[in-house]
Amino acid sequence: MLSKGLKRKREEEEEEEEEEEKEALAVDTWWLDSDHPAVAQAPPAVASSSLFDLSVLKLHHSLRQSEPDLRHLVLVVNTLRRIQASMVPTAALPPVPSLPAAPGMADSLLASSDAALSASMASLLEDLSHIEGLSQAPQPLAEEGPQGRPIGGAPPSLGSLDLLDPATGCLLDDGLEGLFEDIDTSMYDSELWAPASEGLKPGPEDGSGKEDTPELKETELKDTELDYLMDVLVGTQALERPPGPGR
């Protein structure tokens, strides 16, 4: 596995970039199956650009976990920021609605994606604060790229880079909503919980209707008290029950 990685790194230098979609696919299939012959194909124009893609993929994958490993997430985000900072932004070019065919577009895409990526990463981390609320997984974002185009909804599939819009660089779209479909939120519809002032970030397709979970201001109830109270309500924990054997 290591030697494959080494070989790939050498081949990544300074070759004409094919369509980014193809490159993305090559990265994608390589990621999924290291024995894929496409490993040697379609290297990106800049070595750090594939590292960028890899980091974005990792971030995406990490966030898709039902309970993200915070350390992993923070390290990947910080690394991504470093990579971003090292990429020299070129002059802003008009946004390209389709994937570029010509080489040299990669840099402009990266430039236009930087701002959007920063915004989306910031929002993602903000969403992580909802970990302490009733909902653990990150909410779907209504990310419109700086060009004002909403992200098209695409069916989520792990490893599919459809979710990674290269033009805006936004990571998440409402593809994540699928995660929430099966959750029974009826227990959350209770007068006890005052709706949070910040509300929910509406997704482009469904808004907040799909996600009924009210959110609390963190100052209203301490997290541990909240968890404890909910456990009591759903009967998983009785009040003041002394620990018995086998509990």
Place this chain on the structure above:
Amino acid sequence: MGEDTDTRKINHSFLRDHSYVTEADVISTVEFNHTGELLATGDKGGRVVIFQREPESKNAPHSQGEYDVYSTFQSHEPEFDYLKSLEIEEKINKIKWLPQQNAAHSLLSTNDKTIKLWKITERDKRPEGYNLKDEEGKLKDLSTVTSLQVPVLKPMDLMVEVSPRRVFANGHTYHINSISVNSDCETYMSADDLRINLWHLAITDRSFNIVDIKPANMEDLTEVITASEFHPHHCNLFVYSSSKGSLRLCDMRAAALCDKHSKLFEEPEDPSNRSFFSEIISSVSDVKFSHSGRYMLTRDYLTVKVWDLNMEARPIETYQVHDYLRSKLCSLYENDCIFDKFECAWNGSDSVIMTGAYNNFFRMFDRNTKRDVTLEASRESSKPRAVLKPRRVCVGGKRRRDDISVDSLDFTRKILHTAWHPAENIIAVAAANNLYIFQDKVNSETH
């Protein structure tokens, strides 16, 4: 690395005692108790297995006691958090023994969310000769009882009983990575990614939050807590490490909330080694105070470092665990190995430190002689009672017969968890679901 003959002087006499195969489950933590008589392991399935060292046999005075299974119990079960619709893993993250205060042994075991106090007691006698019951427990016909007798205690087969005494739940929103018992023997702390709580061992319904690094805006989150430990002697001092490679020593006497550290230990980044992965490889995965309390040992991805509590600017010693991986960081990032969390350990006299690596290798560094050795924990490479052979990773250039080349290292076989007996040269090394216990037969008292 030193010449082979010299490195053999350190490790030549390490023999392999046993390899204990636990059923299917990967060992996730290993811990000796304070005397070294007991060794506890926790696994991914939520089980705890305790080994006990047999007393030395009179027949073979040179053969020191070996470890046998003493008790096995299910500490944690998988749970479902209905509030967040998440399953809570039963994997045991850490076990810490309490100092023994009576005939019973006690330990704390924790998974991601809940800490439990377990009491382990022995029963080796039972009363016989009741007046009202016969030997099988049936009530006697009173008319047959003509005299009274006093029940006497008779020996029986040893029975080890384990019971949960406390459950410390609902203290943590994030995943618990460390627990540490205070030297006052009354309190302990538990740390998750963003917070550290102080508990009293007898009180389960509340804890004090002593460190909170959660930012007001989660989008400002750039650092998490990775490990923490109480000072072995000063009950007011503790240290915690971060994902950015810094250590913070805190004094609980200074303030109720120890967000402000008393000392900050941080080594400036080496500009010649700077890369995109600098932060990831600087993330501290384990921190351990020395037995003396004067030093701290930290493990990051490529090195182990010894810090003097009196010097914050940089470590006093740095040892390269596997520097040949420095040029492979990109690949290790790809396959996520760069995020592996290795533990580290001191020997009883604080003169040798040990940590795990890949390919089931583990490394030991003698702080006095500056010699180091690489050994392997695997059944293929060592038969029982055989002396461990030092291994060498060759990075090109002259290659000897038994050397392993960097590209042949197996990154799926890694030694994350190791422990050193508090007094003797006995080490426990966990490799996946196997536990290896190695003893130094020759230099048992000194090193």
